[in-house]
Amino acid sequence: MASFKITGGNRLHGEIEPQGAKNEALQILSATLLTEEPVTIHKVPNIRDVNKLIDLLKLMGVDVEKLGPESYRFTAKNVELSILETEEYKTMASSLRGSIMVLGPLLARFGKGKIPKPGGDKIGRRRLDTHFIGFQKLGAKFEYHAGDEFFHIDASDLKGTYILMDEASVTGTANIVMAAVLAKGQTTIYNAACEPYVQQLCRMLNSMGADIQGIGSNLLTINGVTALHGTEHQLLPDMIEIGSFIGMAAMTKSSLKIKNARVDQLGLIPDVFRKLGIQMEIIDDDILIPAQNNYEIETFIDGSIMTVADAIWPGFTPDLLSIVLVVATQAKGTVLIHQKMFESRLFFVDKLIDMGAQIILCDPHRATVIGLDRKQALRGIRMSSPDIRAGVSLLIAALSAEGVSIIDHVEQIDRGYQNIDDRLRALGADITRID
CATH class of the missing domain: 3.65.10.10 (Enolpyruvate transferase domain)
Structure with a gap:
């Protein structure tokens, strides 16, 4: 069993290219x-x-x-x-x-x-x-x-x-x-x-x-x-990795360029992150996410709370709902995350709550996130990775948190993200693999 030790609070910088899908x-x-x-x-x-x-x-x-x-x-x-x-x-x-x-x-x-x-x-x-x-x-x-x-x-x-x-x-x-x-x-x-x-x-x-x-x-x-x-x-670039890097940049107030992203194949992914208030610029086939101290979740036209839900393509992929959820914890505003396709994928939010996030788990399919608007940083804790996407969401939370976090069972993360600790260190993250 391997674990990641992460000291949060570092801003990341540089370029990263997504792996094959x-x-x-x-x-x-x-x-x-x-x-x-x-x-x-x-x-x-x-x-x-x-x-x-x-x-x-x-x-x-x-x-x-x-x-x-x-x-x-x-x-x-x-x-x-x-x-x-x-x-x-x-x-x-x-x-x-x-x-x-x-x-x-x-x-x-x-x-x-x-x-x-x-x-x-x-x-x-x-x-x-x-x-x-x-x-x-x-x-x-x-x-x-x-x-x-x-x-x-x-x-x-x-x-x-x-x-x-x-x-x-x-x-x-x-x-x-x-x-x-x-x-x-x-x-x-x-x-x-x-x-x-x-x-x-x-x-x-x-x-x-x-x-x-x-x-x-x-x-x-x-x-x-x-x-x-x-x-x-x-193979195409992995759209889930691309979404993960967009969320990671926002949560850590970092400026990142995602190279060779095949933007034409990303569907609604950029638009959904923009609804969370995340700025990005498309330059040829690259995505530039500038450093943002704050980002604000949009509301619907009538002023009601934004809902982000998964759907079959060309709807929003369920594999990125965990990322959207963790990114929303430090946004200004409130969002309802509706995971329609898998009934156990939101259960990892208890770890985020332990870190200081304000989340109401309504039922196995829905969670309401009340953003902290950077007024309170998440705090480092020890936690375990239940699946690939939740594991990376917890990793993003740890990178943005105050103090040290330990994530156990990172073999789950390794199932979907290649050499993620090495690649993040190259961007300035303080992350160590413990066997």
Whole structure:
């Protein structure tokens, strides 16, 4: 177990470049299983979840070559399905929620697959029904064995069909798309997720020879092909990291430049932070956040309290609500944070309250934040990281607080943010990793 020791109160300065997108990487790396030809991927983030998936692909027989610090070549020519029966596979796959993403490619290319119940963040129920309902509609048959907690799937005869998804799940859409690209006939997916990462996956699959139409919309049409070939692909910058750095700059009164942010792919993220009173300037593809001693939350036109809620794309991503919440603790004004998609993601606010924040947890989905307007600094405490996003929110709070904070279980943060302590030290943060 590792911890961070943070002495807060330092202003940060300089430039930082976001890592490749974690959520895109888990889909793109899994898609390399769809062909026996080499697939080269650039901007692969060096984070625990992605590294675990790379190790899982290696275990399955994929040849992985590291071409540079952020570039890999994957060749899935000699995939060995017998590995799926081993205890090592069960252990590795069950420790990573992203392991569910290998299922679609396995079913499409090999006609069968199995996966243990995946792990991941403890942020409430994250059901997998959408994935399996989609596979079933394509003709797959599956069983769940409660004894060994394995999903067993037979997909020897996948056929295109019409699928109306019960929810616009990002991973569900990606998994069903990967299963459908090699199915016989045409598949139509309505109520599909259309996040930039799903768009990236579809474009990469098309570059491999797939026929996917409607990219960027919630209606995808996929004409199955017999085989896919190799390609080269670069991941987008991680929009969650970008939002985290915007919030970090505001909370620590810092001037930061976020380089190569792909602003055209950020959707509502800049606008939501502007509603909190955070100034920013877009210069080409960089975001400059100037040092601000104070920032004020907007109200709605009728004067009522601002509400920030998550929604499916192009709505505001749920992964940044924790960041918005912590940033609001030092703003002038009040905001209601409404986390609609996960019922346990706001429970970390008890740590912020212990630090001196004024927050009312209304229920598992809603929290009202009364900003302190810098009149009282947060104070350093010892706390634990419950999940990736809450962990970084607590890290931001600690960087702005008076005194010393200790954050335990930072392996959670490492799952989504590469070398975060080294990168923050380069900006002037006083942060030390304690093993």
